[in-house]
Amino acid sequence: MRFLEDMILKLGSVDRRFIFILIGLAVLIPLMRPIDLPIRTTPTTEKVYNAIEEIPANSKVLMSFDYGPSTKPEIHPMTLGVMRQVLRNGHQIYITCLWPDGLYMALDALEEINQEFELVEYEDYVLLGFRPGNEAIVKGLASDLRKVYTVDSKGTMLADIPMMEGVNNLKDFQFIFTGSAGYPGTFEWVQYGGDPTGVPLSSGTTSIQVNEVMPYVQSGQVKGILAGMPGAAEYESLINTPGIAIQGMAAQSFAHLVIVLFIVLGNLAYFITERRERKY
Amino acid sequence: MVLKRYIPIGIVAFFGSLTLFGWFIDNESIEAFVNDDATQWYDIIASFAIFLGALNLLKLQFLKVVKRQSGWQYSVVAIASFFFAFTIGFFMKGAFFVGEEVYFTQGAAEQAIIASGSTETVKAVEWGAHISTEGGLFKWMFDNIFTPLSATMFALLAFYVASASYRAFRARNFEATLLLLAGIIIMLGRVPVGSLITPWMVMYLLVFVGTIFVNTYIRSRKIVFGVFVLGLVGVTLLGMNMNWSPTEPAIFFLPSLQEWIYTVPNLAGARAIMIGIGLGIIVTSLRYIFGLEKSYIGDQ
Amino acid sequence: MAFSTIFGAWIAAFLTLGILSYLYRDNPFYKIAEHVFVGVSAAYWAATFYWTQIYPNLFGRLFPKDGPFSFIAEVDFNHEFNILYLFPLLLGIMMLLSIFKQFNWMARWGIAYTVGIAAGLKAYGYLSSNVLSQISASAVDIFSGSLPFFNMSGDSVFNNIIILVGTVSALMYFYFSREQTGSYGKFTRLGIYFLMISFGASFGFAVMGRISLLIGRFNDLIKFSDPSYNYGTFWMLGLIVAILAYWSFKNPEKQEV
Numbered sequence: 001m002r003f004l005e006d007m008i009l010k011l012g013s014v015d016r017r018f019i020f021i022l023i024g025l026a027v028l029i030p031l032m033r034p035i036d037l038p039i040r041t042t043p044t045t046e047k048v049y050n051a052i053e054e055i056p057a058n059s060k061v062l063m064s065f066d067y068g069p070s071t072k073p074e075i076h077p078m079t080l081g082v083m084r085q086v087l088r089n090g091h092q093i094y095i096t097c098l099w100p101d102g103l104y105m106a107l108d109a110l111e112e113i114n115q116e117f118e119l120v121e122y123e124d125y126v127l128l129g130f131r132p133g134n135e136a137i138v139k140g141l142a143s144d145l146r147k148v149y150t151v152d153s154k155g156t157m158l159a160d161i162p163m164m165e166g167v168n169n170l171k172d173f174q175f176i177f178t179g180s181a182g183y184p185g186t187f188e189w190v191q192y193g194g195d196p197t198g199v200p201l202s203s204g205t206t207s208i209q210v211n212e213v214m215p216y217v218q219s220g221q222v223k224g225i226l227a228g229m230p231g232a233a234e235y236e237s238l239i240n241t242p243g244i245a246i247q248g249m250a251a252q253s254f255a256h257l258v259i260v261l262f263i264v265l266g267n268l269a270y271f272i273t274e275r276r277e278r279k280y
Numbered sequence: 281m282v283l284k285r286y287i288p289i290g291i292v293a294f295f296g297s298l299t300l301f302g303w304f305i306d307n308e309s310i311e312a313f314v315n316d317d318a319t320q321w322y323d324i325i326a327s328f329a330i331f332l333g334a335l336n337l338l339k340l341q342f343l344k345v346v347k348r349q350s351g352w353q354y355s356v357v358a359i360a361s362f363f364f365a366f367t368i369g370f371f372m373k374g375a376f377f378v379g380e381e382v383y384f385t386q387g388a389a390e391q392a393i394i395a396s397g398s399t400e401t402v403k404a405v406e407w408g409a410h411i412s413t414e415g416g417l418f419k420w421m422f423d424n425i426f427t428p429l430s431a432t433m434f435a436l437l438a439f440y441v442a443s444a445s446y447r448a449f450r451a452r453n454f455e456a457t458l459l460l461l462a463g464i465i466i467m468l469g470r471v472p473v474g475s476l477i478t479p480w481m482v483m484y485l486l487v488f489v490g491t492i493f494v495n496t497y498i499r500s501r502k503i504v505f506g507v508f509v510l511g512l513v514g515v516t517l518l519g520m521n522m523n524w525s526p527t528e529p530a531i532f533f534l535p536s537l538q539e540w541i542y543t544v545p546n547l548a549g550a551r552a553i554m555i556g557i558g559l560g561i562i563v564t565s566l567r568y569i570f571g572l573e574k575s576y577i578g579d580q
Numbered sequence: 581m582a583f584s585t586i587f588g589a590w591i592a593a594f595l596t597l598g599i600l601s602y603l604y605r606d607n608p609f610y611k612i613a614e615h616v617f618v619g620v621s622a623a624y625w626a627a628t629f630y631w632t633q634i635y636p637n638l639f640g641r642l643f644p645k646d647g648p649f650s651f652i653a654e655v656d657f658n659h660e661f662n663i664l665y666l667f668p669l670l671l672g673i674m675m676l677l678s679i680f681k682q683f684n685w686m687a688r689w690g691i692a693y694t695v696g697i698a699a700g701l702k703a704y705g706y707l708s709s710n711v712l713s714q715i716s717a718s719a720v721d722i723f724s725g726s727l728p729f730f731n732m733s734g735d736s737v738f739n740n741i742i743i744l745v746g747t748v749s750a751l752m753y754f755y756f757s758r759e760q761t762g763s764y765g766k767f768t769r770l771g772i773y774f775l776m777i778s779f780g781a782s783f784g785f786a787v788m789g790r791i792s793l794l795i796g797r798f799n800d801l802i803k804f805s806d807p808s809y810n811y812g813t814f815w816m817l818g819l820i821v822a823i824l825a826y827w828s829f830k831n832p833e834k835q836e837v
Contacts, residue, residue: 016443020603023442027794031802037472043733044543069427070434073796074789090795100628101430104422107414129412132326132633135701136319143315150657153637155409157658191705195713207789212781215551218543218743219717221709229792230470237281248795253473255438255791260464262446267460269448284685288692295693299700321668322697324638325690327629328672332687334622335679341619346655351797354615361619367694384584408631416632418627424588425595426624428800429617432599435797438790445787451716467787520700530732539733542781548746549778552715552771555747557753558710576695577688 005272012269015201019262027256030250037250044217045234048202052085052175059174060167064189065109067172068101068179071206076105076243077232078204079179083113085239086177087124092163094173097130098137098150098184103153105179121228122161129153134184138192142170169197176201190221204231244257289571338362365421373410374417377403382415449538462541469538479532480519486532487511581808589804592814596797597813597820605833609820638672641665717749804807 055061063082067075086093095110097103106127110119119125129147131137140148145168151157158164166172176199182185186203194201198224205213207228216222226235231253232245295318302314341355341362368374375382376389378400383389387403398539411418451457491508498504522528530536567573598613640657643649647661671690713835720740721727730738749771754761760768805813 016447017604019443019446020439023439023794027438027791028798031795031798038475039472040475042535042539043469068430069422070430070793072431073799074792100625100632101422104419106743107412107419111414116471130628130632131323133319133323133631135705136322136697139701140315140319143311147316147320150659153409153412155406159658166371187709190707191709192701202725207785207792208782210785211546211550212554212780214542214547215554215714215717216709218547219713221713227470228788229795230788232507233472244799248792248799249472251795251798252788252791253471255442255794256467256471256787257473259442259445259787259791260467262442263449263460263464266446266449267451288688291689291692292696292699295696296634296699299697300703302700303704317662317664318697320637321665321671322694324665324668325671325694328675328690329694330629332624332675332679334626335676337618337622339679346810349609354611356599357612358615358619358750361616362623363619365620365623369623370630377770383708400797408635411627411631420584420588421620422624424592425616425620426594428596428797429599430621431793431795431800432596433617435790436599436602438794441787441790455772458773458776459780459783462777463784463787464596466781466784470784503807525743536732537706540739541777543733544739544742545746545774545777546781548743549750549774549776551743551747552750552754552775553778555714555751557713558706562703562704562711565699565706568699576691 004154008265008268011265012204015056022258023255026254027251030254031248034247035250037253039233039246039249041234041238042227042231044225044227045231045238048082048204048226049085049224049235049238051223052082052177053089053204055086055089055175057090060094060172061086061091061175061177062094062096062170062173064096064098064176064178064180065102065106066098067105067179068099069105071168071181071242072105073248074206074229074232075179075181075204076109077229077243078226078235079105079109079177080112080243081235081239081241082120082177082179082204083231084116085114087117087119088239091174092123093125094113094128094167095125096128096141098134098188099181100130100132102120103127103130121164122156126163127153130166135188135192138150138184138188142193142197145169145172146185158234158277165242167210170199171197177203179204180209181206181246185209186216186222190216195221203224215255264279285577288577289574292568292576293571296565300565300569336360365425368417368421369411370373372417373404373407374420375405375410375413377405382413384417384420393406465534465538465541469534469536474534474538475527477523477534478526479529480515482534483515483519484512487515529553586812589809590816593801593804593812594820596705600797601820601824604824605828607824607827609824626741634672638665639670642669649836718744720744746771750774750778785825 063079065079071207083093095106097106110125110127113119117124121127129152131148133140137148146158149158151159164241170176170193176193178201180184180189180190180203186205186209189201189203193199200220202223202225203213204226205228207230210225210227210231213222213225215224226232229245229248232243233249234241236246298310299314299318300308302318305311338359341358343349345352345359350404372385376384376386378389378392378398381392385390386404393400393402405413405416410416413419433539445557449456449460451460468477487508490511491504494507495504527533527536531540564573568576586806595613595616598609601607602610620645630738635655636657637659639653639655641659641662642665643653643655644661645654645656647654671693674683674686675690677683678685720743722737722740727740728736730736749767751771752764752773753775758764801813803809805811
């Protein structure tokens with residue numbers, strides 16, 4: 001028993017670079033040797049899926065790419081999944097970005113989706129692009145979209161785009177989805193977009209933001225939420241299109257297990273030290 | 281004093297009041313100004329602020345190089361990178377179309393036409409669209425320089441979170457134990473591995489932890505051993521009698537338990553924090569509008 | 581694969597591994613990558629904001645086609661000339677001039693404008709969505725009999741009571757104008773427990789988020805190690821490890837006293 005306690009104490013004072021190596025291996029090995037793990041969906045993810053399924057036929061869906069490359073692994077699979085579900089159901093997509101990097105995330109997403117759907121610009125989608133201004137942009141979209149966007153991301157006048165006919169503010173959309181990594185994002189869409197206009201709104205956020213957005217989900221201001229990469233994996237399983245989120249779940253699972261073991265070991269070492277100090 | 285203090289305070293008071301009361305005033309021209317022009321001006325000034333930030337950065341890096349401060353060589357790298365990206369953004373279109381193919385320079389596009397013997401002409405993108413053109417030089421810089429750096433900076437934190445979990449997170453008291461338990465249940469319950477841990481395993485683990493707890497108070501080995509065996513047998517018999525499936529009882533099934541914690545007690549705490557922050561922001565905004573808060577002009 | 585794609589992948593691998601080398605210790609590769617990030621991101625943001633906002637929305641309204649200033653420049657985005665836009669131009673120029681010490685105060689006008697607009701926007705937004713809507717969502721149905729008593733993952737009387745009690749007790753904890761003793765103190769203590777559960781859940785989600793980002797980076801490094809990218813990751817890893825080993829030998833780590 002004493003030997004075991006001494007070993008745990010020794011592990012408690014190991015150089016942190018060994019911990020870095022262990023975490024690195026816990027993530028790298030499952031990525032190089034993929035393992036299939038069962039994906040169990042949660043009610044909050046199912047709410048997003050059902051909300052999109054319930055959109056009336058031939059609707060206009062506004063998607064906001066409010067994330068950048070630093071959070072792409074978490075949110076990009078969500079936006080790809082939502083685009084797939086929306087396009088499969090025959091709706092049109094209008095893309096806006098509150099983050100400057102969001103424009104490039106949108107371009108990447110369109111390039112990937114185009115391989116499946118053979119999209120026609122200005123018939124299936126319009127890439128409105130990025131505008132700086134954070135919540136002011138959302139407020140502007142809620143009142144007069146054409147004052148915020150006179151041209152799309154390629155410089156084409158909105159007046160010359162047939163798909164933009166009859167689209168003047170947020171109320172002309174039947175659904176809003178935001179892939180959000182922080183500020184501006186879900187909060188701003190709820191406060192200045194969804195709540196004032198009553199347009200149904202769903203969101204996919206980074207894991208860190210999920211807790212902050214949860215009260216909106218319970219109150220119904222946001223119709224469900226995709227919570228980080230696990231949420232994206234659940235969504236991919238719901239739309240039957242496995243992607244990088246599902247592929248990453250094994251690595252995510254093992255990394256979490258390793259961290260939980262670290263926490264338990266660290267606390268065991270702490271309790272042993274406390275007990276010995278009390279004895280003496 | 282007027283220029284440096286009273287005019288800024290007046291600007292905040294005027295435009296703040298106009299924006300706030302603009303939500304409630306039913307006047308077309310005021311609404312049009314508040315919803316459209318006022319927000320456009322906000323965006324424009326924010327854009328100039330970005331330029332100011334970039335200029336400040338250059339100033340600091342230049343001073344470091346000129347004064348030969350420690351690490352000045354790296355400042356040369358920062359300045360060179362800045363001018364490299366600045367040139368791509370402002371002085372090079374970087375996207376010349378020959379049919380569907382995109383080339384970084386006009387020369388490369390023309391050479392491609394000559395090499396293929398095509399009759400196509402070179403089409404350059406418009407200024408402004410060049411930063412969003414797929415295949416263009418600006419996008420290349422974004423994909424291969426900005427993205428890896430930005431993403432990896434954040435990814436580094438994964439290692440430090442693991443190291444902190446090991447070295448710093450201690451269950452020193454009841455509150456800290458609650459925090460750690462909630463964190464562990466969420467971490468395991470939200471990922472697929474959580475659904476592989478059956479409730480039976482969790483219950484056996486609880487029996488083990490309970491036995492350790494009993495051992496701290498009762499020193500008799502026979503009693504402690506008896507408690508442990510009784511616990512294991514009791515759980516097993518109960519499960520067999522109740523015919524529990526691999527996901528029952530739900531209260532010990534990690535995904536169900538984490539779902540309950542996430543949507544009930546966690547929600548309560550998060551909602552309280554949200555309401556508290558909301559009240560704080562309303563009060564602070566009103567303080568700015570009424571001129572009581574002047575920190576933006578450097579006053580305490 | 582195009583040379584620019586392969587070359588770009590090698591640069592991406594080098595920069596990624598350079599940042600990750602910080603895990604070993606602070607070193608020249610990390611410093612180079614960090615300073616490249618600083619320089620490139622400043623210019624990237626400046627270019628993006630200029631071409632998406634200043635050029636179409638400011639210059640587009642001050643120098644439109646057939647406008648009074650079209651002799652200076654013509655920026656055609658179908659806007660009409662609007663002389664009021666001289667105001668944000670003035671504030672913007674003042675902001676830029678503030679880089680000189682004697683004109684430091686000039687930035688205050690632009691900052692004041694943004695503070696005023698943000699204060700007006702946020703006061704209403706937070707009041708409506710974060711306070712009133714959340715309070716009304718806390719007032720839940722527990723007496724009508726339409727809900728089950730307990731449910732692990734859906735609406736139930738028990739869950740709604742817990743949410744209500746937790747929200748009120750945690751909010752009462754934040755009221756520091758009254759001493760938290762006696763029964764009031766016990767109730768606020770309950771609020772602390774709810775807050776601890778919330779922080780624990782936030783910690784769990786934070787870990788989840790960071791690991792997800794690491795998965796993304798490793799996925800890219802694995803992609804760039806492919807033969808189609810000429811084994812870029814392996815070459816860059818070998819280069820960095822070799823040079824770092826030599827550098828570590830020449831600069832041994834100082835032992836902490």
